[in-house]
Amino acid sequence: MAEPDRADPDPEQAWDGPRQPWLLNGDCRGPRHRSLLLEITTRAVFPTVLVFSVYLLLVGHYGPGGGFSAGLVAGLAFVLRHIAGGGGDLGSGRAVRPPTVIGAGMAVGVVSALLPLAFGLRVLESAKLGAALPVLGAVEVQTSLFLEVGVYLLIVGVVLELLRSLGSGIERDLEESGERARQ
Amino acid sequence: MLALVLAHLVLAGLLPMVSARSRPAAFAVAALPPSITLLWAFSQTGAALGAGVTESVPWAPALGLTLSFRLDALALVMIILVSGVGAVILVHCIGYFAPDSPQATRSAALLLAFAGAMLGLVLADDLLTLYVFWELTSIASFLLVGQGGERRAERRAAVQALLVTVFGGLAMLLGFVLLGEAAGTYRISEILADPPRGGLVTVALVLVLLGAFTKSAQLPFHPWLPAAMVAPTPVSAYLHAASMVKAGVYLVARLSPGFADLPVWWGPVVVVGLGTMLVGGWRALAETDLKKLLAFGTVSQLGFLMVLLGAGQRTAALAGTAMLLAHALFKAPLFLAVGTIDHATGTRDLRKLSGLRTALPGTAIAATLAAASMAGVPPLLGFVGKEAAFEAFVSEGGARGYLLAFGVLAGSVLTVAYSARFLWGAFAAKPGVEPTAVRHPPGALLTGPIWLCALAGLLLGTAYVLVDLLTEPYSALYPDEHGYHLALWHGFNVPLLFTAIALGGGLLLHRARGTVDALSHHSPVDAQRGYRATVEGVSRLAVAVTGRLQAGSLPLYLGAILVTFVLLPGVAAVLAGQWPVDQLVYDSVLQVPLALVVVVAALALTRSHRRFTAVLLVGVIGYGVGGLFIVDGAPDLALAQFLVETLSLVAFVFVLRRLPSHFTERRATLRSRLPRLVIAAVGGLTVAGIAVVLSAARVGPAAVSAEFVRLAPAEAGATNVVSAIIVDFRALDTVGEIGVLFIAAAGVSSLVLATRYDTRRKRRSGGDEVRSGQNDPEHEREVL
Numbered sequence: 001m002a003e004p005d006r007a008d009p010d011p012e013q014a015w016d017g018p019r020q021p022w023l024l025n026g027d028c029r030g031p032r033h034r035s036l037l038l039e040i041t042t043r044a045v046f047p048t049v050l051v052f053s054v055y056l057l058l059v060g061h062y063g064p065g066g067g068f069s070a071g072l073v074a075g076l077a078f079v080l081r082h083i084a085g086g087g088g089d090l091g092s093g094r095a096v097r098p099p100t101v102i103g104a105g106m107a108v109g110v111v112s113a114l115l116p117l118a119f120g121l122r123v124l125e126s127a128k129l130g131a132a133l134p135v136l137g138a139v140e141v142q143t144s145l146f147l148e149v150g151v152y153l154l155i156v157g158v159v160l161e162l163l164r165s166l167g168s169g170i171e172r173d174l175e176e177s178g179e180r181a182r183q
Numbered sequence: 184m185l186a187l188v189l190a191h192l193v194l195a196g197l198l199p200m201v202s203a204r205s206r207p208a209a210f211a212v213a214a215l216p217p218s219i220t221l222l223w224a225f226s227q228t229g230a231a232l233g234a235g236v237t238e239s240v241p242w243a244p245a246l247g248l249t250l251s252f253r254l255d256a257l258a259l260v261m262i263i264l265v266s267g268v269g270a271v272i273l274v275h276c277i278g279y280f281a282p283d284s285p286q287a288t289r290s291a292a293l294l295l296a297f298a299g300a301m302l303g304l305v306l307a308d309d310l311l312t313l314y315v316f317w318e319l320t321s322i323a324s325f326l327l328v329g330q331g332g333e334r335r336a337e338r339r340a341a342v343q344a345l346l347v348t349v350f351g352g353l354a355m356l357l358g359f360v361l362l363g364e365a366a367g368t369y370r371i372s373e374i375l376a377d378p379p380r381g382g383l384v385t386v387a388l389v390l391v392l393l394g395a396f397t398k399s400a401q402l403p404f405h406p407w408l409p410a411a412m413v414a415p416t417p418v419s420a421y422l423h424a425a426s427m428v429k430a431g432v433y434l435v436a437r438l439s440p441g442f443a444d445l446p447v448w449w450g451p452v453v454v455v456g457l458g459t460m461l462v463g464g465w466r467a468l469a470e471t472d473l474k475k476l477l478a479f480g481t482v483s484q485l486g487f488l489m490v491l492l493g494a495g496q497r498t499a500a501l502a503g504t505a506m507l508l509a510h511a512l513f514k515a516p517l518f519l520a521v522g523t524i525d526h527a528t529g530t531r532d533l534r535k536l537s538g539l540r541t542a543l544p545g546t547a548i549a550a551t552l553a554a555a556s557m558a559g560v561p562p563l564l565g566f567v568g569k570e571a572a573f574e575a576f577v578s579e580g581g582a583r584g585y586l587l588a589f590g591v592l593a594g595s596v597l598t599v600a601y602s603a604r605f606l607w608g609a610f611a612a613k614p615g616v617e618p619t620a621v622r623h624p625p626g627a628l629l630t631g632p633i634w635l636c637a638l639a640g641l642l643l644g645t646a647y648v649l650v651d652l653l654t655e656p657y658s659a660l661y662p663d664e665h666g667y668h669l670a671l672w673h674g675f676n677v678p679l680l681f682t683a684i685a686l687g688g689g690l691l692l693h694r695a696r697g698t699v700d701a702l703s704h705h706s707p708v709d710a711q712r713g714y715r716a717t718v719e720g721v722s723r724l725a726v727a728v729t730g731r732l733q734a735g736s737l738p739l740y741l742g743a744i745l746v747t748f749v750l751l752p753g754v755a756a757v758l759a760g761q762w763p764v765d766q767l768v769y770d771s772v773l774q775v776p777l778a779l780v781v782v783v784a785a786l787a788l789t790r791s792h793r794r795f796t797a798v799l800l801v802g803v804i805g806y807g808v809g810g811l812f813i814v815d816g817a818p819d820l821a822l823a824q825f826l827v828e829t830l831s832l833v834a835f836v837f838v839l840r841r842l843p844s845h846f847t848e849r850r851a852t853l854r855s856r857l858p859r860l861v862i863a864a865v866g867g868l869t870v871a872g873i874a875v876v877l878s879a880a881r882v883g884p885a886a887v888s889a890e891f892v893r894l895a896p897a898e899a900g901a902t903n904v905v906s907a908i909i910v911d912f913r914a915l916d917t918v919g920e921i922g923v924l925f926i927a928a929a930g931v932s933s934l935v936l937a938t939r940y941d942t943r944r945k946r947r948s949g950g951d952e953v954r955s956g957q958n959d960p961e962h963e964r965e966v967l
Binding site: 060061062063064065066067068069072073075076079083098099102103105106109110113123124126128140142144145147148150151154155157158159161162164165166167169170171173174 | 818819821822823826827829830833834837838840841899900901902903905906907909910911914915917918921922924925927928929931932935936
């Protein structure tokens with residue numbers, strides 16, 4: 001996952017620049033707005049929260065959780081990252097674009113709703129899939145999980161879209177109009 | 184029958200692929216399905232004239248919807264118009280549209296689709312099936328009149344045709360529903376076998392007649408038909424003369440056997456029909472555009488047909504069916520002749536045309552034959568029909584009979600006059616006008632169809648026995664009075680005298696055309712002006728209402744919502760609700776501190792001056808409610824509540840950066856605050872009161888919840904019943920909700936980003952130009 005070294009002449013910058021783009025990229029957004037504490041916390045917490053959101057997604061069938069809550073948790077992880085690293089961090093070109101995520105969520109939801117028709121079942125009917133996996137043993141999955149995945153993706157996309165339009169969008173507006181953002 | 188209709192529609196969808204190679208070939212292919220339909224219909228003649236051929240395909244059985252079709256004598260006559268004349272007109276199109284005409288591709292596909300829809304309409308034996316095809320023909324007409332929408336006249340005419348016919352169509356749908364519910368069935372044949380009666384049926388019939396009158400361009404809805412003449416001439420010939428405008432007449436004819444004894448049915452039909460016949464004929468005498476002249480003639484003839492088919496007596500029905508056939512066979516070739524003249528000379532203004540009698544002799548003779556049928560000259564089909572019409576009303580006698588007989592006679596005089604005016608205008612050599620140059624001599628493809636229709640009128644007039652056979656089964660639905668049959672010669676009698684008067688009077692009227700022309704331009708009421716005033720009035724009303732309601736003030740909107748809430752559900756709760764007797768103050772001690780937190784935060788919120796404080800306090804309320812959910816044992820709900828609350832807090836903070844940090848600086852006076860205070864307090868108390876009252880509304884045990892809990896593990900494979908409900912039992916709701924989110928997200932980002940580019944653009948252009956940022960390519964890239 002290591003990125004090629006940046007063409008930065010300063011060796012000190014080169015070795016301590018983060019190489020994992022999915023962590024904070026460390027681009028300085030102006031010393032006045034920077035909170036080192038928040039940045040470090042975010043680096044530590046961000047992946048954990050994402051994993052937790054996947055847990056919530058899977059556990060929804062058996063306890064509190066589900067696609068909606070899981071998507072919001074994952075979205076909040078991105079919110080944290082946005083607050084810590086600024087709008088530039090999420091990057092408009094690098095990552096998957098929010099509308100794509102929203103559309104993917106919608107598509108997964110609708111396809112999973114219609115897929116039962118292909119097996120002679122009714123729309124949105126669910127079935128139990130079972131498989132014996134080598135290490136985990138017998139695993140059972142309800143097919144309605146796919147709908148949950150669709151909801152999850154859509155919610156994550158909506159939050160990312162919110163960050164892009166209200167977060168980075170307004171930030172850029174403020175910069176362009178020469179105002180200083182009130183923090 | 185459904186297969187035939189579908190074949191039309193499917194082929195229409197594929198037709199652009201043929202058009203891409205050759206446009207004339209597209210029209211030739213388009214003529215095939217109607218021809219096949221006609222042959223099929225003829226092959227079924229025996230059964231159709233007897234018991235009828237029926238077919239029923241379940242559409243949505245759970246809703247009791249079926250696509251029912253029935254081929255009987257009346258449907259057979261209509262198929263001759265729809266498919267027979269349709270095929271002939273499509274062949275004419277091959278010659279009419281230039282091989283590189285941009286209109287040809289669209290027209291070919293739409294004409295064929297229209298033929299399919301119209302076929303479905305005349306075959307439908309179910310009110311709702313009929314309605315679907317009815318509106319499909321309106322849409323086809325809109326598209327065919329509007330064409331590419333490049334010209335203003337086309338757009339206006341298309342919109343007028345659509346507004347008027349769809350307005351009537353919707354009224355008719357209401358009528359159908361009332362009628363169907365009153366009869367207990369939507370099958371037309373079953374309704375007619377045992378027609379319902381009662382107050383609701385009266386309303387239903389008036390609504391159905393409204394639909395029929397708008398579709399068939401009856402008074403006062405008729406102006407859309409002359410306006411629709413901006414369409415290409417073959418389109419006018421097919422939709423606005425031969426078939427579509429007959430739909431209203433057809434509907435009246437279809438339902439009359441069951442309802443013609445009711446004054447609410449025959450009264451409006453006869454009055455409006457006769458009025459339309461006279462007004463249409465009179466206005467035709469003023470027109471100088473040959474096409475518009477024919478259009479007013481069509482309006483007049485449609486009124487005539489209405490009278491005949493709605494009068495509810497056997498001879499009139501016989502005459503009506505014969506005239507239905509005759510009208511298609513003379514009006515279509517007349518339109519096609521105008522198209523040919525237009526094609527050949529480049530004009531259809533009768534003041535400029537002169538001497539075409541010698542320049543286009545073939546067209547002139549065929550058109551004369553058709554116009555003679557329109558005027559009712561023996562031995563043509565028009566004469567046979569009109570004789571029967573006179574006979575019907577003369578022999579009926581009484582006030583109604585004589586009123587109708589003389590009304591129809593006056594209409595016939597006008598008909599003869601405008602028939603003569605048409606022939607004179609199109610073909611005569613006029614003194615003082617140069618003979619019109621024929622630039623493109625018409626080929627056989629253009630004139631052949633005209634001859635075919637015109638000769639069919641002559642043939643069926645002389646072979647009237649055939650027409651009698653065809654029309655007899657429908658008219659036999661009415662009680663028999665005299666055993667009248669269609670024939671060329673009934674001896675010297677009153678109807679023959681009427682025909683002579685009509686012909687003589689009409690020719691005299693044409694002779695005095697100078698005076699008539701001057702007179703007919705004066706009209707006290709102009710229906711077109713009425714249409715325009717209505718449309719303008721509606722849009723002015725819309726502006727006024729929007730201006731009042733959308734005042735742009737958030738407190739006003741909130742106040743309106745709260746007041747409505749207090750007045751409607753609040754009052755209903757007070758009147759009908761019951762305060763539960765065993766209402767506890769709290770269930771669990773933990774609820775008390777949480778409720779206190781929520782109440783204190785809410786009160787503090789009203790006192791806060793900084794927006795940021797207000798947002799935080801809203802958050803506190805939300806978390807407090809989440810806490811209450813936990814106490815009540817709803818962890819799923821609480822989790823979602825906390826997460827949403829957090830996210831909305833973040834969203835608020837993002838937006839707050841663009842807003843002033845304090846609410847308005849000026850201290851509001853008590854006087855301006857008092858109403859808001861009252862509305863807010865009453866609103867809040869109402870919500871709380873309704874919540875308590877509704878909690879007492881449940882009388883039985885919660886069967887649905889128990890069932891959910893029982894079924895969740897086995898059916899949904901979930902031990903969490905909330906999740907089972909969301910993704911399994913009520914999964915369709917979930918799919919709908921993510922759809923809503925999807926649209927909301929797209930809307931929010933479009934709005935935010937669009938205003939952003941608006942301001943940027945404004946800055947770039949020096950601050951005076953404000954245009955939507957939507958067109959900015961940069962904006963588009965960012966949104967997508």
